[in-house]
Amino acid sequence: MSYLSRPLDLKLNRKNFTCGKDLLDNYFRKQASQDVKRKLSACFVLIDEGSSNIAGYYTLSSNGISNSFVPDSFRKKLPRTYTSLPTILLGRFAIDKNFQGKGLGKVLLIDALKRCLDTSDTIGAFAVIVDPLDIEAERFYFKYGFMKLQDSGKMFLPMKTIKELFA
Numbered sequence: 447m448s449y450l451s452r453p454l455d456l457k458l459n460r461k462n463f464t465c466g467k468d469l470l471d472n473y474f475r476k477q478a479s480q481d482v483k484r485k486l487s488a489c490f491v492l493i494d495e496g497s498s499n500i501a502g503y504y505t506l507s508s509n510g511i512s513n514s515f516v517p518d519s520f521r522k523k524l525p526r527t528y529t530s531l532p533t534i535l536l537g538r539f540a541i542d543k544n545f546q547g548k549g550l551g552k553v554l555l556i557d558a559l560k561r562c563l564d565t566s567d568t569i570g571a572f573a574v575i576v577d578p579l580d581i582e583a584e585r586f587y588f589k590y591g592f593m594k595l596q597d598s599g600k601m602f603l604p605m606k607t608i609k610e611l612f613a
């Protein structure tokens with residue numbers, strides 16, 4: 447089987463996408479394309495080239511976090527003037543139930559992180575931020591090195607770490 451990631455386009459049938467989390471399904475079916483049009487986020491899909499079905503999707507937006515959320519070990523290496531740190535939010539991330547458990551979550555996460563890394567060459571971004579919906583999602587991100595942000599349900603992965611992954 448082969449899979450391709452590409453920007454969301456309106457020709458794709460999103461009606462049947464089901465990842466098991468209503469919030470993520472409804473967002474993708476009803477709101478994602480509007481958000482893309484309004485430039486609130488960019489949305490990318492993973493297509494099963496055999497069936498043309500959507501195996502997964504994710505969204506990216508520019509974002510900022512207070513430096514007070516970042517652990518001391520990271521903060522002390524940063525100039526104090528940066529009270530708000532530029533980041534990229536991996537806001538939504540899901541694999542359709544028919545495609546879960548086949549390694550595609552990992553494939554899609556790597557795709558998203560590479561896209562963030564490439565973007566950070568043009569627009570500075572200190573880290574990728576995720577906002578896990580629940581403990582299961584938190585465990586998934588934890589597996590790939592994301593760390594908790596203090597006083598926040600969010601998690602982050604420094605761009606420096608992502609760069610090392612692709613070196």
Ligand SMILES: CC(C)(COP(=O)(O)OP(=O)(O)OC[C@H]1O[C@@H](n2cnc3c(N)ncnc32)[C@H](O)[C@@H]1OP(=O)(O)O)[C@@H](O)C(=O)NCCC(=O)NCCS
Binds near residue numbers: 547549
């Ligand atoms: C979480 C999700 C993206 C994982 O996708 P997937 O395609 O089933 O995951 P993969 O098959 O690529 O799994 C890759 C690895 O992550 C592990 N993994 C998968 N889900 C996990 C979880 N919730 N917690 C911990 N590890 C998890 C797998 O065991 C596998 O490990 P291995 O490589 O050591 O065998 C998918 O289950 C999903 O879309 N869930 C609903 C939406 C959601 O929770 N999104 C998260 C953002 S809020």
